Amino acid sequence: MVMSIDYTQMPRRDVLCIDVKSFFASVEAVRRKIHPLGAYIVVVSNRNRPGSVVLASSPKVKKEFGIKTGSRAFEIPNDRRLMIVEPSMSLYLKVNKMIIDILKRFVSDEDLYIYSIDEAFLDVTASRRLFGDKFEIAKKIQHTIFKELKLVVTIGIGDNPLLAKLALDNEAKNAPNGLAYWSYERVQETIWRIPELTDMWGISSGYKKRLNNMGIYKVYDLAHADRFKLKSRLGVLGSQLYYHAWGVDYSVISERVGPREKSYSKGQILMRDYYVEQEIIVVIQEMVDEVAMRLRAHNSAASGIALGISYSKDIEERGFKHQMLLQRSTNSTKELAVSFIQLFKRYWRGQPVRQIHVVCTKLGSDEYEQINLFSAAECDEKNHAIDAVMDTIRLRYGKDSIFRAHSLLRGGTFLRRANHVGGHKG
Structure with a gap:
């Protein structure tokens, strides 16, 4: 019907x-x-x-x-x-x-x-x-x-x-x-005649396969599918795709709702497969350093992190993504790096790594950063002072004007990528 x-x-x-x-x-x-x-x-x-x-x-x-x-x-x-x-x-x-x-x-x-x-x-x-x-x-x-x-x-x-x-x-x-x-009046002669499902906004190749398995090969088929079956198989997205096939979209730009939770992240595709734990850790530390600097620039602190690791295309395993809550909110490069390394060691089993993604989530103002009961206040102050000085120097003289010694170790990518924008040459 x-x-x-x-x-x-x-x-x-x-x-x-x-x-x-x-x-x-x-x-x-x-x-x-x-x-x-x-x-x-x-x-x-x-x-x-x-x-x-x-x-x-x-x-x-x-x-x-x-x-x-x-x-x-x-x-x-x-x-x-x-x-x-x-x-x-x-x-x-x-x-x-x-x-x-x-x-x-x-x-x-x-x-x-x-x-x-x-x-x-x-x-x-x-x-x-x-x-x-x-x-x-x-x-x-x-x-x-x-x-x-x-x-x-x-x-x-x-x-x-x-x-x-x-x-x-x-x-x-x-x-x-x-x-x-x-227009709404032309849905049948426009949307329903889109030749490929992936030409519809919001349908990836993965969802195309799932729709194909349900006997849906064209946008016309999607518009005439059982919307209740779509919802049971694909969840809320199934209903959304069904209504999109009819040209239905209630969103108004001036009334749009922003993302529920802001986060700061950095992803990197490595130039080669990384097999050595210490080399991978060096790259994670470099990436965390950059994300932490962005946190401090926006007077923010994170109380959650997420780490994504993708493996080499030459093996069947795809990788992993895991997250964890921190004991306290922080924007300290050292503290965040320790947590990311802990997360990495917990789930990595020696597979060749080709892509790394670090995310700092659950953000709040750094004015309310908690005191760490398990480290001396002097250490916290020292770490904050080091971060502040490095941020100031980098902002004035460039990202590669000062860096941590681990970037000189084998596997480090910071110096090569320091002047890149969006992962590419500036």
Whole structure:
């Protein structure tokens, strides 16, 4: 039985989902005074490693060579037209800030949601009297960003954020004018005709397999599935996916609720497999050092931690993720490192490690940091003083201006990565 949905009861807003076409590659093209749509640029995390990941490629490279985000460096053909460059993350962040400043000319802060470094949602419902209807606003944004930054943007327009995002991903990115509008009234001819389940926002390859096992292969099948069976098999997400297949999304950008719990984290993919315990511990200590510095910069202390370890692709085991509560809240590099190392030793059994992720959770103000009954107050003060001095020096002279001696040991990565931004060269 096909469910009937009364779309008159749904929030109907003018929502734009904006994407900068091949952002990293486009910025590199503009930097070289080349039109982004005419460039042959591939941004690779490290040109010296054949297995390096492609972070972005120009539209022409995608179309003519099939090289896209996620491809590997060894897949790039030897063609003299291709320009292979390493990322400039600091520049990308600077340009991202310029784009956000342009978007803020069209909407208030509460009607703007930054989804990623190259995507943003705008609710322009309240901007119509100033700039015209949603189509006029979309065109003005395209024109302004190209005029000032020489970047090409595509825009999905929808009656809610879901429809805007689906319009962007499934039509606007390939439309001649870079625009597409999906409304409640067009769900059957738009959403239900999306060819792949993974082209739906929120459906990963893992959930695709689970849906396939239930006999669901297309978005049309999802919209006509038994929603109660979906919920029993997939939980709340099953219900959400069902309603998404009907274009239902009650969220309003200005009323969005932020994350329930803030945390600070750092992840790192290692350049090789690590087999030696002490080498792995060195990397964990370096990563904790950086996260602890961020905690102190925000006057925060953590009372919980989580450690994620991923193993080499050459073994069947995938790794582990475990968390623990601390005896007291802290932002001390030494105290946090001791807890992370304890967690690592408890669960690691000698497998080759390729990726590490450290997270500090359950945050509170460092004004209420508890006294440690099991260590002398003088030791606490000494550790805090060392942290404070190191933070001050790094902020003034750079991250690599002062470092702990263990970074000189075999396995250390801090000095090589000190000037990276987001894990890539600045």
